[in-house]
Every structure is written in C-alpha cells, then in structure tokens.
Amino acid sequence: MEAVSAAQIIFIVVALLTVATTFLVVTVRNLIHAALWLVATLFGIAVIFVLLDAGFMATVQIVLYIGAIAILIVFAVMLTRRVMQDVGPQSNENWWLGTIVAAVFFAAISTLLWSIRWPALPGAVVGDTVLALGRSLVDPNQYVIPFEVASVMLIIALIGSITLALPGKQSE
Amino acid sequence: MIPTTYYLALSAILFSIGVIGVLVRRNAIVIFMSIELMLNSANLAFVAFAREFGTLDGQLMVFFVMTVAAAEVAVGLALIVAIFRSKASIDVDAVNLLKG
Amino acid sequence: MSPVIGIVIEAIIKSALMVFVLATAFAYLTLAERKIAAFVQVRKGPNRVGPWGLMQPAADGIKLLFKEEMVPAGADKVLFFLAPILTMIPAMVIMAVVPIGPDVELFGRSIRLGISDLNVGMLYILSVASVAVYGIVLAGWSSANKYSLLGGLRASAQMISYEIALGLSIIGPIILAGTMSLQGIITAQQQSTWYVLWQPVGALVFFLAGLAEVNRAPFDMPEAEQELTAGYFTEYSGMKFSLFFMGEYIKMVAVCAIATTLFLGGYLGPYVEQLPWLGILYFTIKTTALLFLMIWIRLTLPRLRYDQLMAFGWKVLLPLALANVVVTATATVLLG
Numbered sequence: 305m306e307a308v309s310a311a312q313i314i315f316i317v318v319a320l321l322t323v324a325t326t327f328l329v330v331t332v333r334n335l336i337h338a339a340l341w342l343v344a345t346l347f348g349i350a351v352i353f354v355l356l357d358a359g360f361m362a363t364v365q366i367v368l369y370i371g372a373i374a375i376l377i378v379f380a381v382m383l384t385r386r387v388m389q390d391v392g393p394q395s396n397e398n399w400w401l402g403t404i405v406a407a408v409f410f411a412a413i414s415t416l417l418w419s420i421r422w423p424a425l426p427g428a429v430v431g432d433t434v435l436a437l438g439r440s441l442v443d444p445n446q447y448v449i450p451f452e453v454a455s456v457m458l459i460i461a462l463i464g465s466i467t468l469a470l471p472g473k474q475s476e
Numbered sequence: 477m478i479p480t481t482y483y484l485a486l487s488a489i490l491f492s493i494g495v496i497g498v499l500v501r502r503n504a505i506v507i508f509m510s511i512e513l514m515l516n517s518a519n520l521a522f523v524a525f526a527r528e529f530g531t532l533d534g535q536l537m538v539f540f541v542m543t544v545a546a547a548e549v550a551v552g553l554a555l556i557v558a559i560f561r562s563k564a565s566i567d568v569d570a571v572n573l574l575k576g
Numbered sequence: 577m578s579p580v581i582g583i584v585i586e587a588i589i590k591s592a593l594m595v596f597v598l599a600t601a602f603a604y605l606t607l608a609e610r611k612i613a614a615f616v617q618v619r620k621g622p623n624r625v626g627p628w629g630l631m632q633p634a635a636d637g638i639k640l641l642f643k644e645e646m647v648p649a650g651a652d653k654v655l656f657f658l659a660p661i662l663t664m665i666p667a668m669v670i671m672a673v674v675p676i677g678p679d680v681e682l683f684g685r686s687i688r689l690g691i692s693d694l695n696v697g698m699l700y701i702l703s704v705a706s707v708a709v710y711g712i713v714l715a716g717w718s719s720a721n722k723y724s725l726l727g728g729l730r731a732s733a734q735m736i737s738y739e740i741a742l743g744l745s746i747i748g749p750i751i752l753a754g755t756m757s758l759q760g761i762i763t764a765q766q767q768s769t770w771y772v773l774w775q776p777v778g779a780l781v782f783f784l785a786g787l788a789e790v791n792r793a794p795f796d797m798p799e800a801e802q803e804l805t806a807g808y809f810t811e812y813s814g815m816k817f818s819l820f821f822m823g824e825y826i827k828m829v830a831v832c833a834i835a836t837t838l839f840l841g842g843y844l845g846p847y848v849e850q851l852p853w854l855g856i857l858y859f860t861i862k863t864t865a866l867l868f869l870m871i872w873i874r875l876t877l878p879r880l881r882y883d884q885l886m887a888f889g890w891k892v893l894l895p896l897a898l899a900n901v902v903v904t905a906t907a908t909v910l911l912g
Binding site for chain 2: 322326330339342345349352353357368369372377380383384399402410414447461464468469
C-alpha cells in the first residue's frame, strides 16, 4: 500500500464534489441554483485540469466557461424568469427510458474503461505549453485550418444569434 | 500520480449524468446545461489523454470544443429566448408545432 | 528554518499586508472622493470628524457596523448572503499578481514587492475579472426586487460587453513585451519606454473599459440612482452593503494599479534602481493620479443612456481595440 499523495487526496475530494454538483445541476428545480451548481462543476473541472498539468486550459476554462458561457446561461434564466414559478412536473413522461439509456451507456463505457490498460507512455516534456499551443494553432502542418474554420463558425454563430434576437420578426 | 483511468471514469460519470439531464428534464435551459456538462466531460477526457500520451493535441481539441460550446451557447440561448417570447414557456414539450 | 516555511510565512505576511493596504485605500478613497466632489461643487465636504475630516471613514465604518441587517421577505437567503462575498473576493485577489515595487533586500533575503509573479499573470487577471460579475448578478437576482433585478441584468450585460474590449486592449502590451507576466511587462518597459506612448489607443480603451467594468460614472447604469434607486444593492444594508461598497472601490484601485503596470511603467521612475523602495512611492503616485482621473470623470460627465452605453461598447470600443491589436501585431512583425 503506497502512501496517498496530496494530489490524490485533492483529486478524490474534487471528483466527489464535482459529481455531486453535476447531479444537482440536473435535479434541482430552481434554475438559478442549477446554473450556479453548473458553475461549481465547471470550477471543479478546472481544478482537475490543474492536476493534469494543464494550467493554461484551466485558466481558459474559467475565463470562457465560467466567465462567458455560464454567465450567459444565468442571463437567459433571468430573462425567462417567469419559469421559476413553474410548479409542474420537471421531467417528461419517458424519464424511465432516459434513465435506462444513460445507465446502459454508463455500464458500456465503464466496461470499456476497465478492460483497457492504458500503456504508460513516456510523456514528452513540453516546455512552454502556452507557446507550444500557440505555435500549433498557426502551424500549416497542424491546426491552422481547423483554427480558421472555428473562427468562421464563430462569426456564423454571431450573425445567427443576432438574427434570432432581432425584434419584430416574429409578428410578420 | 493518479492513473488516467480515474480521470476517464470521472469523465464517464459526468457524461452519463449529462445524458440523464438531456433525456429526462423538460426545461430547455436545464437540457442546455446538461449539454454543457457533456462537452465538459469530453474536455476532461481530452486533457487526460493529452497527459497520458504526452502531446498537446488533446488540449488543442479542447480549444475547439470550447469554441463550439461558445457558438452553441450564443445560438442556443437566442433560440430559447425567442421560444420564450412566443410561447411564454421554455418547456421543450410545449414546442410541438412546426409553425409555432 | 527551512526555505519552504520561509516562503509560506512571507506569502502570508504579504497577503495580510495587501488586504490591509487595500482596506485602507478603500477607506481613504471614499473620503478623497467626497473631498474632491466638495471641491468641484464649491462645498466644504466632510470636516467634522478629526482634522480635515480624516477620521470620517472610521466613523462611517462604525456606523455601518451597527446598522440593522435587513433581508427582504422573498429573498433567496443563501445567495443574498453569498453575493457581497463573491463581489469582494475577486476585487481583493486580483491584486495578487501586480508588482508594486522591484525586489528588495530585507532580513538577508530578496523579497518581491508583490504577492506573486505568475507567468500567465494577465490571464489570471482576466479570469478573476470574469468571475467578478457573479456577485453583482446574484445580488440583483436574490433580492426579489425589480430594481435589483434590472440592475443585475444591466450589470451582467455591461460587464460581459466591456470585458471583451478590456481583454483585447491588454493584448497590445503583451505583444510588445512578449510575455504575460506583469513583472516581465514592467521589465520590458524599462528597456523601451512607458507603453502609453506606444499604445495610446490601447491605454484609452483599457481605461474606458475598466471604468465600465467597475460600474463607475459615466458607465454606472447598473446602479443609476434616478432610475433604479440603487440597482443591484437596493435591498442591502449594514455590513453587506459596505462589502459591495468596498468591492467597488477596491476594484477601482485594482483597475488603476493594473493600468499603471501595463501602460505607465508600474513602479519605474528615476533612481529606482539605486533605491528599490522608491518603486512603491512611484507606483502609489501613478495609481493615485489615475484614481483622481476616475473621480474627476465621475464629477464631470453625465451618465450615459443604456442603449448609448451598449452602442459605445460594441460599436466604438470593440472595433478600436481590435484595430489596435491588428496594427500592433503587424507593426511588431514588420519592424521586428
């Protein structure tokens, strides 16, 4: 029995908390609370990114997910706040089917996980992660085309959401 | 040192909870948040593999997933607000007509 | 004493000092604002408590401590309690990466004047700034009051919009210095000159977006007294109110300190190499000058209308910041 390291304790605690908050996201009735549990989950995943030596991704996770995406969701909840008084059933009539599908999916994926022993490859030492990430994104042999496609997609999404949100279109 | 399998197991648990959320809940915003959870668990798996194999490709994929998530949240929330305007509800079961 | 314990003790002392300095800065910033407002409006301002009213902040603090804490009936109790804390903490921790002076020798060891020097310091600042909006949004939502809700909605829309311009405006100094560490940016300015000369547009955009981020006039729509009574903190009283108040003023200090670091050379100044302690003085002078500018703007300019505010952010500041990034990047590549 080897000694439990600090990283392992942090991982176990954060993983348990993240699973708990994730569970709360999909179960609580109050939408604002659900959104805040989502923020907690996102933060937990950021901590796990740090444990995985991906500190830069953790920062991006906080800036992008917590700072932009989750706050937009909170914003949408506030805009549609009448729903908060919604007292009807929160789940649809096929909830048992959905749960079974999810359980089967989980069983399948965990069997797969435990059956494969991941080869412990010697991790290539990456000096400056931020620099390497930046270079890969503009390297013609690596990711420059996906990068450009992603930027075009963002512009399309921008135009699309503006078109959707423009007032006065529904009445015509 | 934590084995990669543990991270992947966590990712699988989060993904499954997200699946339950999408399939079971009726509220469009909750479904939306569950999709974000699923994307995040995929990100977690990508970063875990990036460390396992010692390359940065996994982290780069996370970048693109985050881009997709950002685009999705902009369009999706605009759609939800538009549905709310015309139906006064964001229950996905209420959206059952092609010409709303 | 092992070196690890030494580092921990040093970090704790520096953090405690930073909190103390920020709290004092908050107290005297409120007094300074009232005094300057009085000067501008040809009044005397607070002058009863202590000489020249210098004890006024203490009197205000004691008063706020003993005020009754009110919680609205329909409020979401937990979030109502959490919101002021969530506003306060980002305002405090954002200063952790700002160097307030060069390294100094003290008790036989080299001590950095600044809590930490992350190599992704700018990203840290952006991430903390992006979390700061939660406190305001939650305060607006949990109060169960339509003024608060409107204030919270306005604040979140405004802060998200101006955060983009803010984030883009700091790319200029990062490109010029070639590093995201704030210490590195200051060192780079030591070799060339203050970046406000190379990046006048970036500095302007940063300052204006910073004003909007901390909800200061003329961008104080979320708390516009005439239309929203007090916006998101309408329902707050006592210590919870003072936490919001404190958060806002500490954020002002933080924005000015970061602007000083990025564009005004931080602690640089004459003879700072010979006498490192002078750095703190220069840093304080520059930050105070920017704070004075903020107060001056508030006392001079009227509040923008909400649509003007959004139009200004999206149609003026954002294109300016984008153009600044493109021009800076192109010039850096072409001129080497």
